[in-house]
Amino acid sequence: MNLKELSQDESLGMTIIVKTIARLVMSFIILFGCYIILYGHITPGGGFAGGVIIAIAYVLMMLTFGGKVAMAKLDNFWASMWDNIGALAFVVLGFLGLTGGHFFLNFINHGTPGTLISAGIIPLANISIAIKVGAALYAIFIGLSVYGRLVTEEEK
């Protein structure tokens, strides 16, 4: 079954009232997470908080639509792969600072303080940390809630 059929299957997850509301709310949660990440160097927030907000949107999907839909959207392999990509991007950002002489040197032009594109590597580091943290917490949630049950269903 593909993703659309799974998400319209009424035997999975919660009732249709919860699913409708969750569909509406999820996009706003992800939008707010993106705002928190991208404006992390101007307003309070940053990569960690924004990443956890996006992970909460996925957790909401898993709770309302059931584990199968969430796993079809982003399974454990790709969750841990995004976790790796985020960590790798952050380390690469640190090593690129070696071009200026130091590990984690802020090597990009700082720009005008207070504008969206400013502060050198800080927005890029925020984005990589957000990918890392969001994927990691979603992966832990998969491990805690889906893993055992999937295996037992296969065995049946």
Place this chain on the structure above:
Amino acid sequence: MIAIFHVLLGFMIIGSAVAIESRNMLSAVIAVGAVGFGVSLMFLFLGAPDIAITQVIVEVLSLIILIRATTYADNRSIEKKIDSFATITGLFFLGFFVMATVWAFRDITPFGEPLMTVSKRYLAGTAAETGAVNAVAGVILDYRAYDTLGEAMVLFTSVLGAFVILRRRGKKAIEEEDSEQFGILTD
């Protein structure tokens, strides 16, 4: 301002006591969540919105995980008898730690004037040196990015641990010789 802190502290102490003494698992978990939201309000009134946001969000996620864990667990109350020796020992150590804390806090520096003066330098130089208006982002991703790398690795390791421990079956199927050699049971 001080009155708000006292009210919040009282709320958090009551919440912790409810979490420990509650007979129902679910209400204990919710009391833990209430304490967490009290902590985040405390951070907000102390002027640390970054930490307050993170605290609220992580509290929501951990509350979801804890509620999901307790709904499948055995939800009956845990009965315990009142042990007079344990109560007396607990009260003795409570008094001892309160006395030690009061004695230690007499020598602490006033609020907002920390012993380490490096924070003043960060506050004065962040906007000019890193270009970030949010001083916290400037500190954790520029001055102290190495610490953030370590923190990211902690989370990385925890995911690794969660996947290794919670996986009930390995990637390879268990074979006969494995069960003979390592004593693995195949149902």
